[in-house]
Each structure stands twice: as C-alpha cells, then as structure tokens.
Amino acid sequence: MSIAENIAQVKANIERAALAAGRDPKEILLVGATKMNDADRVREAIAAGLPCCGENRVQELLEKNEAGAYAGAQLHFIGTLQKNKAKYLVGLVSLIHSVDSVELMKEISRQAVKRGIRQDILIEVNTGGEASKSGLAPGELANVLEKAGEFPGIFVRGLMTIPPICRAPEENLPYFDLLRQLFIDNGEKKYDNVCMDFMSMGMSGDYEAAIACGANIVRVGTAIFGQRHYPEKQA
Numbered sequence: 175m176s177i178a179e180n181i182a183q184v185k186a187n188i189e190r191a192a193l194a195a196g197r198d199p200k201e202i203l204l205v206g207a208t209k210m211n212d213a214d215r216v217r218e219a220i221a222a223g224l225p226c227c228g229e230n231r232v233q234e235l236l237e238k239n240e241a242g243a244y245a246g247a248q249l250h251f252i253g254t255l256q257k258n259k260a261k262y263l264v265g266l267v268s269l270i271h272s273v274d275s276v277e278l279m280k281e282i283s284r285q286a287v288k289r290g291i292r293q294d295i296l297i298e299v300n301t302g303g304e305a306s307k308s309g310l311a312p313g314e315l316a317n318v319l320e321k322a323g324e325f326p327g328i329f330v331r332g333l334m335t336i337p338p339i340c341r342a343p344e345e346n347l348p349y350f351d352l353l354r355q356l357f358i359d360n361g362e363k364k365y366d367n368v369c370m371d372f373m374s375m376g377m378s379g380d381y382e383a384a385i386a387c388g389a390n391i392v393r394v395g396t397a398i399f400g401q402r403h404y405p406e407k408q409a
C-alpha cells in the first residue's frame with residue numbers, strides 16, 4: 175500500500191468512526207506522526223492530503239523543516255519536550271501537544287512573549303498512571319490549569335494522552351473516557367488562558383476507539399507510513 179492509499183484508508187475510517195458516534199467527521203484533525211520518515215516521504219503524505227504533521231523530536235523537526243518538508247500542512251509537536259528546547263519550537267509549530275509541567279508552560283510562555291506571540295499548547299495527562307510515561311497525574315491537572323493564567327504567552331487549548339500499550343483497542347476505552355471526563359469537567363470551569371477545544375488521543379491501533387470517546391485530534395503514524403525501523407539496540 176502506498177502512503178496515499180493509506181491516508182485515504184485512514185480518512186475513510188475516521189469518517190466512519192465519527193458518523194457512528196454521531197459526530198461531524200470534519201471536526202476531527204488527522205495528525206500524521208512523521209517521525210523517522212524523511213522529508214520526501216513527508217512531502218508525499220502532504221501531497222496525498224495529510225493536513226497536519228506531528229514530530230516528536232526537536233532536532234529531527236528542525237532538519238526536516240529546513241528541507242521544506244512541511245510546506246502546505248500544519249506542524250505540531252507531539253513528543254516529550256525538554257525545557258531548554260522549547261525556544262526552537264515556539265512560533266514554529268501551531269500546537270505543542272505534550273506540556274506536562276508548570277515549569278515547561280512558563281518557559282514556553284517566556285519564549286512566546288519574547289516573540290510577541292501566543293503559543294497554543296495542550297496539557298498531557300498520564301491517564302494510565304504508568305511511572306515510565308510522561309504527563310501529569312489526573313489529580314494535578316486542575317492545579318496546573320489554574321497556573322496557566324500567570325503565563326501570558328500561552329493558550330491552553332485542551333488535553334492530550336498516550337495510554338498504556340494495550341493488545342486490543344477496547345482496552346484503551348477507560349483511559350480515553352478518563353481524558354474525556356477531565357476535558358468536560360475542566361471545560362466547565364473558568365481558567366484564564368485556557369479553552370478546552372481539543373482532545374488529542376488515539377494512534378494507529380486505536381484511533382477509531384478514541385473518536386468514539388470524543389477525540390478531535392488523532393495522531394497516526396504506522397497506519398500511514400508503515401512500520402518504523404528503529405536502529406537495533408546495542409547489546
């Protein structure tokens with residue numbers, strides 16, 4: 175299957191899942207997780223109708239951006255972000271999905287204020303409670319949203335989660351439901367610099383389940399680009 179065929183298939187699946195949930199397919203943004211795919215493959219995906227690219231390493235994003243890989247599409251950052259690298263992304267990407275501390279929010283705001291802009295971000299929640307995963311504990315979320323009002327350079331547009339690796343998509347439903355509940359509960363409160371517009375959840379194995387739970391941003395890599403070939407680990 176070509177990248178174009180895969181994108182058509184994923185879009186058809188998104189449409190079907192949205193309609194089954196009584197939702198408008200147009201409200202769901204497909205983010206192609208482009209990591210480990212070079213500029214040519216990214217361009218091929220955009221030409222085939224991919225509306226948005228999501229990178230998860232700053233260095234890789236900067237190199238591919240330099241090569242003009244993202245022309246014609248939105249660009250998001252979806253990976254773990256170290257505070258000292260925020261300066262490379264602010265103003266370059268339209269959304270940072272993975273903010274999980276007040277310190278990182280503060281640094282993104284500082285960089286945005288310097289540039290005279292406001293950076294859209296999502297807050298990442300560790301819905302599975304795994305120690306190995308990034309993201310805020312659900313119980314910390316309200317506190318962090320409260321703090322967003324102190325940072326004029328950011329605008330919190332919603333929430334993101336990466337659930338534990340599951341064998342079947344249905345196993346992720348409790349995590350997706352938890353994110354939706356947090357999204358609804360916190361959306362009803364009035365926090366400064368916060369507007370709950372986006373719920374980013376669902377990857378190749380489970381984006382349809384995520385859409386059933388209310389996702390309006392899905393991040394799909396393998397189902398578009400095929401298996402990634404990670405370099406073999408040293409023994």
Ligand SMILES: *Cc1c(COP(=O)(O)O)cnc(C)c1O
Nearest residue numbers: 207230252377378393394395396
């Ligand atoms: C790679 C990646 C994805 C996509 O994963 P696939 O299973 O290949 O679809 C989604 N979200 C994040 C944060 C990623 O790093």
